[in-house]
Amino acid sequence: MLICPLCNAPLTDEDKSVKCVNYHTFDKAKQGYLNLLPVQHKNSRAPGDNLEMVLARREFLSAGHYAPLAERFATLVQQQHPANWLDVGCGEGYYTQKIAEALPQSQGYALDISRDAVKQACKLNKHLHWLVASMARIPIADQQSDLIATIFSPFNWQEAMRILNKQGGILRLGPTKEHLIELREMLYDEVRPYQDDKHLLQLxxxxxxxxxxxxxxKLTLTEVKDRKNLLAMTPHGWRASAEKRQKVIENDLTVTVSVRYDYFKFI
Incomplete structure (x- = not known):
């Protein structure tokens, strides 16, 4: 299933590491993940979400605010009965764990380019294959994935098609134009219109x-920590001015949570 990120040869387990026939070796971290993101494939020293964003998202999601989103996603993947699955852009692992609970007999893989995120995700489930890797170079062999999950994450269609088997599918969770609209109206002088189906143009x-x-x-956040975490875990938090962020933090906030689930298959 896993391939070497340097030469694309199959990787085999060797105690606390994996190795390919060309002797490229990758050690398993003590937390249980594999780092399959070679330094030459990084676009920065520490790509992906930093620890502050990861911890804010973990605390917010652990409080159950987006539980209905995760439960619906888990139900939809369960209906597909995949023998294996991959969560691309898994972050701190909240949604990944919900998928794993819905598919206890399936083999689960999850990757994120942020090592800080994967370190946190490992704590949720020791039986999954956690990977630090890039969506641009997924370290999985051709046509081996039954189901690919992408949740609020950038997505590389060509790489997904390479690893997806011909009977498999891609389940995407993304925002609609109404998602967090109240928050965006508070943070921005002008709210840019969002096209719900713009990802279909890239299909x-x-x-x-x-x-x-x-x-x-509708979601009402009465706790200061929840409003702070929401700001910290979304791009809106760092794009807005400090003054407008403070106004969000100081008062109870009711926002619309609105998402769409799209399932794609080969024609």
């Missing part, structure tokens, strides 16, 4: 949209 001709599902609800 390769080999894939088709199999179904779309929607979920929307």
């Amino acid at each position: 390769p001709s080999e894939l088709t949209l199999n179904f779309t599902d929607y979920l929307s609800f």
